Amino acid sequence: MSVKATVLDLVTLMACGQNDTLMSSRYFDEVILDLAKAQWFVTMTGIAGVVGQAVYAYPAGAVTLIGVFYGAHQLERATLRELEYVDPQWRDATGEPVCFVDEGETTHTVRLYPIPDVATQPVAYLFGEPLGRGYPDGEIVMLHSETRTTVPDYLDLPIALMVIEREFSRESDHQHPVLAKQCGELGRLMLEMTKPSAG
């Protein structure tokens, strides 16, 4: 795995030292955010369910929510219109959550329907975590993409090239649109080559 500093050293090497190190650091974070949005870095995080609480925030560092699980069930993503058809008083219903909605909610939060009426049981982890039989009832698990400060070694160079794309696109004493464009193209070509097989 490579840390951010290693990738930034590669940026400096490729840019022949012309890059602004502070801006390169920021652009690294932007590239990692873009990769997270494209679901390159995925993890699962458990959140304790609270009786009577319907709204839960994404875990820290989460970018895109891919799935939500409650106990043994994977919850479906619903729309406000669908829930209104099911039950006009859906916001007050309690029970075991069957779906979640993020439409109309504050950024990076989800609302479970119905509102959980069971608190998370004590964590046992006798078998199989996450989500195995030892996983407690009432636990909410979010499957999400996230940003990272360490990346696989094979992503060093494509990320460095995409940082250079941003660095040499902006107005500066070393602005170079052609270099930026070609570095971006090469970086994206390399990302396409290293993308995991479609699941």
Add this chain to the structure above:
Amino acid sequence: MAEVAGSLITEVLRRVRDPRGEAHARADVLLLLDKCQRIVNAFTDQVFETVTMDLVPTQQVYGLSTIEPAVVDIKDIKEGGRSLPRVPWRSLFYTDREWTRAVASRTEVFAQLGTDLLVLHPSEPIAGSVELTYTKETTTLVDENTATDVIDDDLPAVLDLLEAVLSLRQREFQPASDAMARAAGRLMMDKRK
């Protein structure tokens, strides 16, 4: 036959018209060669490894980095000599909303989420193992005498990719563009797995 890194560095420096390594230090080219061979192998899957992965009772989701840090992509998973089909992980939900708790006498399918998570579905009630075959990260090129891991057929693409990188570094854009196109053509990117 594996080529040593030094001969490849000499070749690519000749291509970018820097045979003495004055614009591009050989140590820097070695580093970039290492990166390029990893990228090409990630696409062609020619350098791979098989390991035995222990299964935890009733667990379906595994972190790939804890199994083997060098995994780039899963090629195959075998249980008892039987290859498991790869499925989109979302299909598990359409089959069974309680798929995370499914337990059976044998694992049927697998799914990969991003670069990190592996799902083996359904889980098994007792400890077991599977054979995991994966595309691995190629061995780091520590010096010019280190031989590359990639097969000979992939070396032209590695050199083209490296030539593109060095051409960009020296701000020669048409040669960089030509080298990129050659690399993509050699790898037949339109016939991606």
